[in-house]
Amino acid sequence: MRIVLFTHPAFLASQSMPRFAQMLRHAYTARGHEVQVWSPPARVRRWVRGPLSKWAGYVDQYLLFPLWVRRQLARVPEDTLFVMTDQALGPWVPLLRGRPLVVHVHDLLALRSALGEIPENRTGLSGRVYQRYIRRGFQQARHFICISQRTREDLRRVGGVDPLSCEVVYNGLNQRFARIPAAQARVQLRGAGMPVAPGGLLLHVSGGQWYKNVAGVLRLYAHYARAQRHPLPLWLVGVPQTEAVQAVLREVPTQGTVHFLYGIDHALLQAAYSVSRAFLFPSLAEGFGWPIVEAQACGCPVFTTDDTPMNEIGGPHTFYLRRLRHGEDEQAWAAEGARLIEAVINETPADAQARAQTCMAWARRFDADRAIGQYLQVYGQVLAGQQVSLNADMARTPA
Known part of the structure; x- marks a missing residue:
């Protein structure tokens, strides 16, 4: 042609x-x-x-x-x-x-x-x-x-x-994403000077656009961290530290840790997905939702919004949060979502491994x-x- x-x-x-x-x-x-x-x-x-x-x-x-x-x-x-x-x-x-x-x-x-x-x-x-x-x-x-x-x-x-x-x-996916063994991924991230905790991390990837709901991500994390003695850290990859983001960041309790990371290449992002215990992506809207598939291809469980196209792309193995409505009480929404995140983080290693396999199998259809x-x-x-x-x-x- x-x-x-x-x-x-x-x-x-x-x-x-x-x-x-x-x-x-x-x-x-x-x-x-x-x-x-x-x-x-x-x-x-x-x-x-x-x-x-x-x-x-x-x-x-x-x-x-x-x-x-x-x-x-x-x-x-x-x-x-x-x-x-x-x-x-x-x-x-x-x-x-x-x-x-x-x-x-x-x-x-x-x-x-x-x-x-x-x-x-x-x-x-x-x-x-x-x-x-x-x-x-x-x-x-x-x-x-x-x-x-x-x-x-x-x-x-x-x-x-x-x-x-x-x-x-x-x-x-126009770049190959695949799960890296956890030990290898940690070595790779630490070699780049990135702060990997022994138990893993929670992850969000975006450019901070209005529909990415970064404030919602931080409030989910704040509620999760309040209920934990030693909460996992949250990595925000590519998110600008705007005044609005800084204002919500103050809601995170002292035992919580939030890292802002920039300039991460494909290999490091793949490693981050691979050691992440959960990928937080509660978007208000999306055109497609590339990071949902990227995380799943690396075996990472995804939390996203129960609205199209996110629930269309995420499929049956994704965890869905109700869509945060304009003017709604964000604290109640975040507390509800944090309980679900905590339950998934605390699942048995066998269940976590099975979930990783189903996520990777689903992601293979996006070829x-x-x-x-x-x-x-x-x-x-x-x-x-x-x-x-x-x-x-x-x-x-x-x-």
């Missing part, structure tokens, strides 16, 4: 979407497909600094880049498949009217926030306008691949999409090669359908 991937411009701060696009490019090329990547260069934005740089970026993305795309389309064969690697690239969809196109949909949290569905994340006027602009674009596509059932439901419900096809393909194969299958079906449609149009055309 000839495939053109539309991606976010390199000058944006996003990391996950460029990684996803590069993963697709490498995987498709390795399978013998001809792949191009189209992305707006920083023509205007490179000359603008400060608050106006965002608007200069919009000029590059939505004024100059479409002009370049229209010129390129005249040179691209008709049997080329176009792929939007993120539904947030929706404003470019109308450029490809009549061409075979598939849109990858990751999550619609920004749109849901703009529509007032998520009170924990209010959106300003410009953000609401921008999300509607994106939606008007991707609504014109007809073929979609969603990362979860929840995303597919949201695409129809808040996205207002009436697709010809809309497949769910779960993300595959990158499987996901790539499913993407390409959808692409082939879209191309075949486009060809059938073109042949039908030709047959109806008078000689």
Whole structure:
């Protein structure tokens, strides 16, 4: 296949979407497909600094880049498949009217926030306008691949999409995660100067975004630590120490220990998952929930929110906490969750080992090669359908 991937411009701060696009490019090329990547260069934005740089970026993305795309389309064969690697690239969809196109949909949290569905994340006027602009674009596509059932439901419900096809393909881990023997993992972590307690640790991994509910993680730990004489330490990996985080940190009793860790590479993260007694991930929302699968692949039991897509991704072997509602008494919620965490930490070694095995078995279904194969299958079906449609149009055309 000839495939053109539309991606976010390199000058944006996003990391996950460029990684996803590069993963697709490498995987498709390795399978013998001809792949191009189209992305707006920083023509205007490179000359603008400060608050106006965002608007200069919009000029590059939505004024100059479409002009370049229209010129390129005249040179691209008709049997080329176009792929939007993120539904947030929706404003470019109308450029490809009549061409075979598939849109990858990751999550619609920004749109849901703009529509007032998520009170924990209010959106300003410009953000609401921008999300509607994106939606008007991707609504014109007809073929979609969603990362979860929840995303597919949201695409129809808040996205207002009436697709010809809309497949769910779960993300595959783009890095290998596997359980490391505990002794080996401790040596590895201590060699990097990381404070590993003999009994293990509790772990949370995130960038501290609003939906990660870091305050909830700290309150869960505070309630757990109050009931223990020697509580396990909590590691917060990648979490910024904001004023809000520092305020909740004061609720942790003196016998508790919280470590903030940064710059941890893949090998050290895998080791941390492997010695962790529980992974705390009580998100208010998620697009997919990568860390859930990463922890499970390392045999670590996961505590997350009993809401989609977390309970869809976590499966039957995950421990679920009820979703913390806006304005709810967080202390009662945390006390309830802490009791469940304590029970799991105190289970027998045999039960812990059995649980690790079931977690690892579940995580194996999130395989990158499987996901790539499913993407390409959808692409082939879209191309075949486009060809059938073109042949039908030709047959109806008078000689």
